[in-house]
Amino acid sequence: MQEYIEQKFELGELEGLSRKQVEAHLGLYSGYVNNVNKLNASLEELSKDSEVNGYAISEVKRRFGFEFNGMRLHEYYFEQFENKIGVADPAFPLQQAIVKQWGSYEAWEAEFKTVGKMRGIGWALLLHDEKAGQLMNVWVSDHELGHLAGQKILLAMDIWEHAFMVDYLPSERGVYIDAFFKNLNWEVVETRF
Numbered sequence: 343m344q345e346y347i348e349q350k351f352e353l354g355e356l357e358g359l360s361r362k363q364v365e366a367h368l369g370l371y372s373g374y375v376n377n378v379n380k381l382n383a384s385l386e387e388l389s390k391d392s393e394v395n396g397y398a399i400s401e402v403k404r405r406f407g408f409e410f411n412g413m414r415l416h417e418y419y420f421e422q423f424e425n426k427i428g429v430a431d432p433a434f435p436l437q438q439a440i441v442k443q444w445g446s447y448e449a450w451e452a453e454f455k456t457v458g459k460m461r462g463i464g465w466a467l468l469l470h471d472e473k474a475g476q477l478m479n480v481w482v483s484d485h486e487l488g489h490l491a492g493q494k495i496l497l498a499m500d501i502w503e504h505a506f507m508v509d510y511l512p513s514e515r516g517v518y519i520d521a522f523f524k525n526l527n528w529e530v531v532e533t534r535f
């Protein structure tokens with residue numbers, strides 16, 4: 343069985359997100375990796391007699407999407423803060439695609455932030471529909487509800503309160519979102535496009 347390995351991220355000092363906040367959040371990420379491995383180990387054991395263990399297997403399968411996406415989305419998230427703050431260079435192909443679709447970078451950012459301010463816990467994602475050549479700002483509840491089939495994740499913003507509750511009040515989500523953008527390395531996002 344393939345074991346998933348916890349990723350390490352090169353994170354310097356972040357603006358508006360304390361070291362304590364980031365460490366606490368990385369600890370939660372670590373928990374998702376552990377749980378994915380535990381669920382896979384359970385599945386391997388239960389699958390030795392899948393007929394008898396049908397009920398237990400279905401519960402593990404149900405849980406799997408939450409833990410796996412929790413792991414993977416946090417990898418997208420923390421990678422975006424790595425190394426340095428990269429400017430959203432208008433010459434980047436993704437920037438050009440954003441401007442083509444929304445009219446301006448600012449119009450796209452305003453819509454993305456609005457998605458991020460929706461009530462509930464989850465993620466705001468910028469997706470690339472490669473089949474149609476379209477970009478989409480999408481809301482995903484929890485980690486796994488609302489993903490669109492076959493879409494490539496370009497940008498992932500964690501909107502769970504655990505992403506900012508060390509530094510901000512729940513009512514200050516907008517301030518957290520501004521901090522998220524200040525630390526974003528657009529060069530990382532661009533490589534996904």
Ligand SMILES: [Fe+2]
Pocket residue numbers: 367370416500502504505
């Ligand atoms: Fe998170």
